[in-house]
Amino acid sequence: MPRSLSRAILLVAGLGVAGCGWWYNDVPSPDDLMYTIPWFDHMLGSMAVSPYESGSVPRTPPPGSVPVTGGEIDWFDEWRVLNTTTADALVNPVGRTDGLARGEELYGTFCALCHGATGQGDGLVGRKLGAPSLMTPRAAGFSDGYIYSIVRYGRGIMAPYGDKIFRQEDRWRVVNYLRTLQADQLGGGD
Numbered sequence: 404m405p406r407s408l409s410r411a412i413l414l415v416a417g418l419g420v421a422g423c424g425w426w427y428n429d430v431p432s433p434d435d436l437m438y439t440i441p442w443f444d445h446m447l448g449s450m451a452v453s454p455y456e457s458g459s460v461p462r463t464p465p466p467g468s469v470p471v472t473g474g475e476i477d478w479f480d481e482w483r484v485l486n487t488t489t490a491d492a493l494v495n496p497v498g499r500t501d502g503l504a505r506g507e508e509l510y511g512t513f514c515a516l517c518h519g520a521t522g523q524g525d526g527l528v529g530r531k532l533g534a535p536s537l538m539t540p541r542a543a544g545f546s547d548g549y550i551y552s553i554v555r556y557g558r559g560i561m562a563p564y565g566d567k568i569f570r571q572e573d574r575w576r577v578v579n580y581l582r583t584l585q586a587d588q589l590g591g592g593d
């Protein structure tokens with residue numbers, strides 16, 4: 404075979420390989436790859452992720468933030484000096500019979516270990532700390548807003564639970580549940 408012919412064949416074969424699109428057709432484009440890769444946690448930092456889109460993610464705003472909608476006023480400065488004016492004036496927005504099952508669940512999770520499953524102050528930890536019974540005329544006499552404030556901010560040596568029971572409605576449901584315990588054990592509604 405003359406040299407020039409074999410060169411020509413090589414050239415055509417080479418062009419054929421280089422020119423045909425098998426590589427580009429069969430290997431996914433990097434733009435499509437992201438749809439085939441499962442979720443990795445580092446992707447949270449990606450611009451494509453919008454963690455703030457979901458209302459189910461609790462976020463604590465920086466101190467001093469002013470919510471435009473849906474925010475809750477802060478009466479801690481008053482509460483810490485035992486001024487209960489704002490606390491007592493709070494109105495339970497969910498109604499006293501709302502979410503009792505949820506209230507029971509939250510009470511069982513966050514309160515029972517100290518105040519006891521039935522509120523008698525006989526939880527395993529509470530006995531050591533001296534957590535009071537909540538089934539007393541005294542506790543029954545607190546306003547709903549006062550108990551709500553205890554849940555949100557704590558009081559004395561009781562820690563705040565507002566960051567754990569972060570939904571306002573859920574805190575009211577704990578109050579509601581406590582009221583049913585009190586009604587059962589102390590009678591007389593409140």
Ligand code: HEC
Nearest residue numbers: 513514517532533534535542550553554558559560561564
């Ligand atoms: C780690 C133990 C602990 C847990 C958990 C706890 N408390 Fe308390 N609670 C206390 C202690 C201790 C006091 C007394 C605080 C004080 O000295 O002012 C108290 C006080 C109270 C009082 C006031 C009682 C009174 O007669 O003055 C209420 C109401 C109350 N807690 C409700 C709750 C609720 C509702 C939860 C769950 C969200 C809860 N507590 C979780 C320990 C606890």
